Amino acid sequence: MKIAVIDGKSKDREMLAEIVREIPDDCELAGTAADGKAGYRLVRDERPDMVIMDIQLPEMNGLTMLRKLRSEQIGAKVLILTGDQDFEKARQAIELGVDQYLLKPVNKYRVRQAAAQIAEKISMERAMEAAFTVESIFTSCLNGKNYLGGKLQAVIRERFGFTLEDPGAVLAVWLGNGYMQQCEKVCTILENAGRTQGISLCVMRINVWRMVVAVVYRVSEEKPEYTYFKENAVPMLCRNITGAVVCMWKDLKQLSSLPDGMKELRDLCEWNLVFDRGELIRPEDIENLDVIPLRYPTEFEERLREAVVSADGEEIKKSYYRIYDLFRRDAHRPEEIKECLIRFNMAVLDSYKTRNVVESEVKIQHSMQEIAEAMSWEQIRIAMEGFLEQMVRRAFADSGDEKLSPLVRKAIQLVRKYYDQGITLEETANRLFVSEEYLSTQFKKETGKGFTETVRGFRIERMKGLLVSTRLKLNQIAELTGYADPKYMSRVFKEETGMLPTEYRQSVR
Numbered sequence: 001m002k003i004a005v006i007d008g009k010s011k012d013r014e015m016l017a018e019i020v021r022e023i024p025d026d027c028e029l030a031g032t033a034a035d036g037k038a039g040y041r042l043v044r045d046e047r048p049d050m051v052i053m054d055i056q057l058p059e060m061n062g063l064t065m066l067r068k069l070r071s072e073q074i075g076a077k078v079l080i081l082t083g084d085q086d087f088e089k090a091r092q093a094i095e096l097g098v099d100q101y102l103l104k105p106v107n108k109y110r111v112r113q114a115a116a117q118i119a120e121k122i123s124m125e126r127a128m129e130a131a132f133t134v135e136s137i138f139t140s141c142l143n144g145k146n147y148l149g150g151k152l153q154a155v156i157r158e159r160f161g162f163t164l165e166d167p168g169a170v171l172a173v174w175l176g177n178g179y180m181q182q183c184e185k186v187c188t189i190l191e192n193a194g195r196t197q198g199i200s201l202c203v204m205r206i207n208v209w210r211m212v213v214a215v216v217y218r219v220s221e222e223k224p225e226y227t228y229f230k231e232n233a234v235p236m237l238c239r240n241i242t243g244a245v246v247c248m249w250k251d252l253k254q255l256s257s258l259p260d261g262m263k264e265l266r267d268l269c270e271w272n273l274v275f276d277r278g279e280l281i282r283p284e285d286i287e288n289l290d291v292i293p294l295r296y297p298t299e300f301e302e303r304l305r306e307a308v309v310s311a312d313g314e315e316i317k318k319s320y321y322r323i324y325d326l327f328r329r330d331a332h333r334p335e336e337i338k339e340c341l342i343r344f345n346m347a348v349l350d351s352y353k354t355r356n357v358v359e360s361e362v363k364i365q366h367s368m369q370e371i372a373e374a375m376s377w378e379q380i381r382i383a384m385e386g387f388l389e390q391m392v393r394r395a396f397a398d399s400g401d402e403k404l405s406p407l408v409r410k411a412i413q414l415v416r417k418y419y420d421q422g423i424t425l426e427e428t429a430n431r432l433f434v435s436e437e438y439l440s441t442q443f444k445k446e447t448g449k450g451f452t453e454t455v456r457g458f459r460i461e462r463m464k465g466l467l468v469s470t471r472l473k474l475n476q477i478a479e480l481t482g483y484a485d486p487k488y489m490s491r492v493f494k495e496e497t498g499m500l501p502t503e504y505r506q507s508v509r
Contacts, residue, residue: 001119002030002046006039006053006062007081016052016081019112023119036060043069048076049122052115054104055082055089063089066096077118081106134160134202138215141258142206162200162217164256169216169249171201171229171280172265173237174272176244176376179210186212186237193233199225209266217255226251230280238278239485242422244376246272248281269375270334273327277479294336297326301344305351308388316388318465321480324377325470341371341380345387377479378421385417407432408446411439412454419458422482425451460496463489467505474501 003023005016013032020029030048033039036057043051043065055062066078080093083104090101099121100114137156141164153163162168171190175182187203190212194201200218205211216225226249234247246269250261264283271286300322307315323344327337345368363386370383404412414428428451429436443451459481466477475486483489493501 001027001050001122002048003027003050003052003115003119004030004039004042004046004048004076005032006034006036006042006051006057006065007032008034008054008057010034012054012081015108016111019108019115020052022112023116027119034058036062036065040065040068043074043076044072047074050077050079050115050118052079052081052111055080055093063092063096066093066098070096077122079111079114079118081111132159134217135204137164138202138255138258139204141256142204142262144259162255165254166217166219168219168252168255168258169225170252170258170261170265171214171216172248172250172262172269173212173214174244174246174248174269174375175210175212175241176246176379177210178241178243178245179207182241182243182245183212185240189237189240190214190233193229193236197228199228206262211266213262215255215258226280234280235278242484244378245277246281246375247279250283270338272376273334273337273374273380274331276473276475278475289331291333292330294327294332294340296340296343297323300326301347304344305348308348308352318469320381320384321466321470324476324480325466325472328472328476338371338374338380341384342368345371345384349387381480382421404446405442407434407439408442411443411451412447415451415455415458419455420462420480420482423455456492456496459483460493463493463501464497464504467501468508477501 003020005013005020007013007016013034017029017032020027030046031042033042037059039051039053039057039062040060042048053062053065057065062080062082069076075097078093078096078098079100079102080098081102081104082089093101099118102110102114132155137160153165157163173186173190175186183205187205190201190203193199194203194214199216202215202217204213204215206213219225229247229249237247238245248265248268250265252258252261268281268283268286271281274289275281275285300319303322304316304319306312307319323341327340349364367383367387370386371380374380374383410432411428414431415423425436425440429439432439440451443449443454447454449457462481463477466472466480470477472480474490478484478486478489481489483492490501493499493504497504499507
């Protein structure tokens with residue numbers, strides 16, 4: 001904390017400088033001056049936190065100097081020591097924001113006490129300023145604390161240019177199981193978007209909900225913020241984020257309604273099962289949907305029963321994709337979709353149990369619970385595969401794998417099972433407790449293909465099957481085959497087949 005001393009008498013300046021050095025809280029002497037002009041330059045250049053000064057100064061009196069400093073928005077705390085008992089000057093000093101006014105002669109104790117009190121006030125204001133941020137305001141708002149009181153609201157308006165009575169909006173990005181790995185990247189993308197577009201937003205993490213939230217304040221009446229996020233920021237997020245990502249938007253009549261707005265978005269998150277990945281979902285978008293009651297797919301159930309009994313892993317996956325295709329053709333209520341899937345699985349389980357012993361009823365029940373709580377198709381897919389694997393662990397094996405070493409055979413099984421989730425060489429090596437270099441070498445040696453080439457081959461074949469047997473859109477197929485960007489998927493597909501996915505679909509029909 002820097003303190004400047006301005007006094008025309010050398011003995012008083014020396015005494016005051018000595019007192020400054022004795023004040024606690026890491027105070028330091030910013031400099032001394034013997035007249036008003038020199039004092040003005042000192043304060044202007046050094047910007048001290050506190051000024052101890054006399055009113056009667058040569059060259060420029062203290063009140064004139066203070067008035068000049070205040071006109072330049074220099075708001076240092078001021079302690080005046082003066083032998084002048086003119087009440088009018090005291091009144092003017094108070095109007096200029098003087099913090100303490102002591103009449104000379106004064107002893108060192110009184111000056112030290114007054115300066116220490118001002119120093120403590122400065123420390124408290126700094127602590128308050130550090131704690132009182134836009135993020136702290138919205139965090140407290142989410143926690144149920146209201147800043148709508150008159151004086152505090154005025155402080156918020158003065159410091160940040162808005163109040164909680166103003167309109168705003170909130171963008172919520174749900175990341176599911178990938179929250180811990182992806183939240184930092186999401187925060188960076190959103191913060192950069194706000195900074196480059198001049199949008200006032202506060203980005204926060206809500207760990208318990210696995211969400212990143214951007215509160216938009218100081219919004220304009222034309223609402224260009226929503227348009228920008230819908231057309232630019234959200235697509236950018238979805239291109240750069242792997243795994244589940246659900247983006248939701250809620251306009252707020254008052255920023256103080258943020259807690260209710262967040263609860264509404266959290267409750268609506270499961271409607272992501274109806275919208276495509278990358279869409280910015282609003283409550284009004286859901287209200288405008290033409291929702292159709294869901295018909296239970298009896299014919300698919302029978303085909304899956306047969307696939308499970310015969311341990312046909314590829315047909316098991318196809319059954320899942322057929323269900324996905326059926327559910328995505330029209331808009332159905334998310335709870336109906338999940339209830340249908342649970343019923344579907346239980347019917348298959350009953351059929352399987354008539355011929356086999358189920359290894360873990362607890363794990364199966366856990367899979368059913370995951371489906372009931374799912375917010376994304378990725379979660380449902382993982383839960384469905386977990387359910388099916390409990391019944392038929394060999395469903396994802398292949399008869400040709402016996403020729404391979406145990407290590408490469410396990411790697412192939414992982415690729416066959418997780419290729420549509422974008423599995424990498426690094427992830428596979430970690431699962432198998434070997435180095436990437438060793439696994440890559442052995443994989444190439446025994447299969448004749450590189451790891452990435454093999455994963456791509458499985459993806460291409462799955463894309464072909466989905467293009468032929470379903471009416472899914474390209475972004476939906478990209479999601480099912482582990483691609484975050486449909487355009488990149490189309491480019492990969494053309495490199496492998498010589499034609500775009502749409503061209504391939506037309507050529508085989």
